[in-house]
Amino acid sequence: MNGFALNLHTFHPMRNSSLLSLVRFIIPVLLVSVFVSCSPAKRVQKRGGYLHVSNTIKTDRPGINSDDLVNFAQPKPNNKILGLFRSGVWINDLFSGGRDTRTKRWLATKLGKEPVLLDSAYVDNSMIPMTIYLNNKGYFGAKVSRTIQLKRGRSKVRYFTHTSEPFKFGTISYIIAGDSLRYFMDGIQKSSLLKPGKQYDAYLIRDERERITRELRDIGYYAFSREYIFFEIDTSEYQRTADVAVRIENLRPRSGIKDDTVRYLNHERYFINNIYVNSNFADAASMGVTQTDTLAFRAKSDTLLRKSPDFYQIYRTQLRLRPIVLSRSLFIFPGQPYSQKYINLTYNRLQNLGLSRIVSVNVNPLAISNDTLLGYRLLDCDIRMVRAPVNMFTVDAEGTVAGGYFGIGSSLGYRNRNIFRGAETLRLKLKGAFELEPDFNIEGIDKSSIFNSLESGFEAGLDFPTLLTPFKFKRLGLNSKATTSVDMGFNYQQRTLYTRYVSYLSFGYEWNASQVARHLFTPVELSSVSIVRDSIFSVYLKDLGDPRFLNQYTDHLVLAMKYSFVFNNQVLNSGKNYWFLRGNIESAGNVLNLYSNLFDAKTDINGNYTLFGIRYAQYLRTDIDIRFYQPVRQGQSIAYRTAFGIGVPYGNSLALPFEKGFFAGGANGLRGWPIRSVGPGEYYSKVKSSFERVGDIWMEANIEYRFPMYSFLNGGLFLDAGNIWLLKESQDFPQGHFQASRFLKSLAVDSGLGFRFDFSFFIFRIDGGIPVYDPGKLSGSRWFRPLKFQMRDINWNFGIGYPF
Numbered sequence: 001m002n003g004f005a006l007n008l009h010t011f012h013p014m015r016n017s018s019l020l021s022l023v024r025f026i027i028p029v030l031l032v033s034v035f036v037s038c039s040p041a042k043r044v045q046k047r048g049g050y051l052h053v054s055n056t057i058k059t060d061r062p063g064i065n066s067d068d069l070v071n072f073a074q075p076k077p078n079n080k081i082l083g084l085f086r087s088g089v090w091i092n093d094l095f096s097g098g099r100d101t102r103t104k105r106w107l108a109t110k111l112g113k114e115p116v117l118l119d120s121a122y123v124d125n126s127m128i129p130m131t132i133y134l135n136n137k138g139y140f141g142a143k144v145s146r147t148i149q150l151k152r153g154r155s156k157v158r159y160f161t162h163t164s165e166p167f168k169f170g171t172i173s174y175i176i177a178g179d180s181l182r183y184f185m186d187g188i189q190k191s192s193l194l195k196p197g198k199q200y201d202a203y204l205i206r207d208e209r210e211r212i213t214r215e216l217r218d219i220g221y222y223a224f225s226r227e228y229i230f231f232e233i234d235t236s237e238y239q240r241t242a243d244v245a246v247r248i249e250n251l252r253p254r255s256g257i258k259d260d261t262v263r264y265l266n267h268e269r270y271f272i273n274n275i276y277v278n279s280n281f282a283d284a285a286s287m288g289v290t291q292t293d294t295l296a297f298r299a300k301s302d303t304l305l306r307k308s309p310d311f312y313q314i315y316r317t318q319l320r321l322r323p324i325v326l327s328r329s330l331f332i333f334p335g336q337p338y339s340q341k342y343i344n345l346t347y348n349r350l351q352n353l354g355l356s357r358i359v360s361v362n363v364n365p366l367a368i369s370n371d372t373l374l375g376y377r378l379l380d381c382d383i384r385m386v387r388a389p390v391n392m393f394t395v396d397a398e399g400t401v402a403g404g405y406f407g408i409g410s411s412l413g414y415r416n417r418n419i420f421r422g423a424e425t426l427r428l429k430l431k432g433a434f435e436l437e438p439d440f441n442i443e444g445i446d447k448s449s450i451f452n453s454l455e456s457g458f459e460a461g462l463d464f465p466t467l468l469t470p471f472k473f474k475r476l477g478l479n480s481k482a483t484t485s486v487d488m489g490f491n492y493q494q495r496t497l498y499t500r501y502v503s504y505l506s507f508g509y510e511w512n513a514s515q516v517a518r519h520l521f522t523p524v525e526l527s528s529v530s531i532v533r534d535s536i537f538s539v540y541l542k543d544l545g546d547p548r549f550l551n552q553y554t555d556h557l558v559l560a561m562k563y564s565f566v567f568n569n570q571v572l573n574s575g576k577n578y579w580f581l582r583g584n585i586e587s588a589g590n591v592l593n594l595y596s597n598l599f600d601a602k603t604d605i606n607g608n609y610t611l612f613g614i615r616y617a618q619y620l621r622t623d624i625d626i627r628f629y630q631p632v633r634q635g636q637s638i639a640y641r642t643a644f645g646i647g648v649p650y651g652n653s654l655a656l657p658f659e660k661g662f663f664a665g666g667a668n669g670l671r672g673w674p675i676r677s678v679g680p681g682e683y684y685s686k687v688k689s690s691f692e693r694v695g696d697i698w699m700e701a702n703i704e705y706r707f708p709m710y711s712f713l714n715g716g717l718f719l720d721a722g723n724i725w726l727l728k729e730s731q732d733f734p735q736g737h738f739q740a741s742r743f744l745k746s747l748a749v750d751s752g753l754g755f756r757f758d759f760s761f762f763i764f765r766i767d768g769g770i771p772v773y774d775p776g777k778l779s780g781s782r783w784f785r786p787l788k789f790q791m792r793d794i795n796w797n798f799g800i801g802y803p804f
Contacts, residue, residue, distance in 0.1 A: 049117035050155040051089070053077050059161045072129040073159065074122040078113055081709050088113030088710065118155035123148065130159065138166035138200030140235070167200040170241035177250040178266040185248070188215045200242045205231055220269035220337030222363065222379060270338040273366060273378040275311035275330070279321045281384040292316050297323040308334035321355065325422045328466060329353060338363065338379055350385065352481060353423045353465060358386040390418045409433025425463040432456040457491035467509055482511035497537040498553055501530040520564040527558045528614060556657055557614040560588035580627040589618025593651050609652050617657045621647035623698065627804055635708040641804045645698040648727065661694030662724050664748070667797035668804065669700060670720045671769035672750025674795060679724040680736035681746045682775045695724030697738050702804065716754035718767070723748050723775065749773040767797040
């Protein structure tokens with residue numbers, strides 16, 4: 001979540017103008033670090049115990065995962081701040097002992113942490129699950145030993161593994177009772193996780209058991225469970241192999257008859273009989289209504305030959321949800337074999353409609369007479385939806401960063417989640433904000449007011465839970481949640497230098513191709529920007545002469561088409577590496593330019609084609625953002641990010657519209673600089689200007705190490721590099737265009753430390769970045785000089801959520 005981000009370049013007014021002040025700052029920090037790192041161990045030693053500081057694993061084979069083994073090690077050492085010292089232990093020791101007071105007790109237990117002391121019994125017991133783990137991984141007969149190092153009141157435990165060559169899977173055979181089950185298992189076993197020659201793994205056997213159970217339940221075996229699957233292992237010490245026999249037994253029904261005969265029954269397949277959907281269950285239940293109406297729904301006429309309709313919709317007095325909406329959310333049909341996968345998909349899709357507080361999908365086996373032997377069973381499906389309130393009103397107070405300007409604002413919102421009885425969502429929003437606009441250093445402009453900018457606007461949107469197209473689409477896939485959105489809005493901005501009116505209208509689609517891939521396509525996005533400039537500012541702009549600034553503060557219109565692809569394979573709480581990728585491509589003005597050329601449209605005084613008297617933009621723009629997240633230890637991870645973008649104006653445009661240009665700096669980019677203050681390229685300006693800098697090319701790379709610090713406080717060490725460039729040389733921005741030979745010299749680099757306050761429902765972030773290499777300075781002063789460091793060199797960034 002990259003919601004709210006605020007950037008303040010000058011956060012602290014204090015200056016360290018000499019080396020002496022820097023030394024005075026560093027020495028106390030070092031002394032405190034030494035004190036808090038040494039003192040706890042000495043105090044614990046006086047109490048007769050050793051402060052336990054580390055558990056390490058030394059494996060004798062490269063295939064053994066030491067991270068898995070170290071998780072079994074007990075006791076766990078106290079956490080360190082910044083990986084340097086254990087402040088919680090120091091606070092606990094500082095306020096423990098002596099006169100006992102409520103304040104000291106609170107400080108010692110709430111702010112401090114009880115020191116973790118060495119316990120040899122825990123250490124020895126830790127070797128038991130380690131040995132079991134090694135045996136489960138195929139290292140039969142493995143042993144684990146340990147050593148304990150005691151030094152300066154601290155203890156360190158090191159574990160050693162002693163293993164032989166691991167066993168591998170040999171032959172995989174199946175013993176299946178029942179002809180019907182054996183028929184389906186022929187296909188299921190082809191996707192087995194157990195492969196001959198692969199290292200033996202008991203955890204893989206467990207996963208295979210779950211896979212077989214899941215596959216059988218998805219093809220109709222509703223009553224099947226994992227308890228019917230057994231694995232028989234036959235090992236060969238000479239060949240170092242383990243032959244596996246997968247045995248699936250028949251049902252053994254419970255019976256009150258006491259005899260010596262064991263009766264087994266074949267596993268039966270279950271099929272869906274009737275489906276009942278109660279679309280307003282809570283209304284009838286809460287009001288004690290027993291009489292309801294029932295609607296039999298068939299999506300297609302060819303289903304008339306089928307005994308049962310697609311489903312029966314049960315409702316009270318008024319049909320509040322059209323059945324066609326329910327039909328798009330149901331993945332189960334009468335006559336279909338029972339499938340747990342389709343039951344889950346139906347539940348998720350109904351829940352995602354946003355109309356229900358509670359959704360339940362239950363199946364009930366039909367009773368059959370004892371003298372009937374069908375070979376299969378039937379299930380009735382009962383779906384109940386407890387409706388949520390349809391109308392929602394919201395009033396929010398918020399911080400704003402429109403265009404990078406800090407402000408305070410509020411909004412009033414309304415949402416109807418079933419406006420046409422088809423789960424369509426109507427969104428309305430009124431908003432307003434007062435903002436702090438920077439000084440543009442232009443004479444004659446009033447700068448007296450703190451919040452010198454006003455912004456207000458109106459937004460409206462309508463979301464349909466399907467793809468509204470002139471073409472008929474078959475189901476895009478089991479995970480293809482689709483939405484069609486129509487959005488429009490108007491925004492009024494009263495700035496110090498101008499007044500701007502922005503209106504827009506868009507029509508687009510969004511759908512999931514799979515659990516990890518998402519598509520967004522906007523065939524029409526029309527936006528119009530109208531600007532009334534201050535007279536003094538108009539004169540100032542004309543003196544600049546660069547079309548980029550003229551485009552920023554001149555009326556223009558954009559008719560664009562956009563497509564985005566998003567990939568995210570994150571599995572929550574899995575501890576596995578994952579990727580995130582987003583690619584965007586956008587083109588504008590092509591249809592309008594084609595129309596202008598075909599009908600020989602007139603141009604304005606500047607030679608530009610217009611629509612409704614407004615010059616329209618023509619360009620092609622694309623960008624890509626790739627991220628890789630790597631968990632390293634519990635609570636610690638490394639995030640990598642690289643991004644690239646390029647925009648090419650042509651035809652009716654000399655430069656990209658300002659809002660479509662690329663920028664660098666700020667809370668989510670190069671954190672050593674304020675937003676829109678970097679570049680382009682190696683452009684150097686003697687006079688500090690608050691003009692926001694944009695470019696045609698954008699490159700950025702980031703790496704961030706994230707780690708826990710204390711309770712809800714987490715930290716992040718980061719390094720950012722990147723810049724923006726122009727496609728062509730500009731007299732107003734010397735050295736601002738992209739040059740391959742000077743690419744490395746034109747990269748801006750910063751580094752810093754961030755603090756993240758994790759309050760579960762949101763994360764508040766403070767990042768302090770220092771420019772390490774600034775290509776916007778003269779060649780002799782681009783690198784950061786530690787001896788000339790001043791606190792004002794730190795660029796502070798505030799935000800909600802992580803930067804990426």
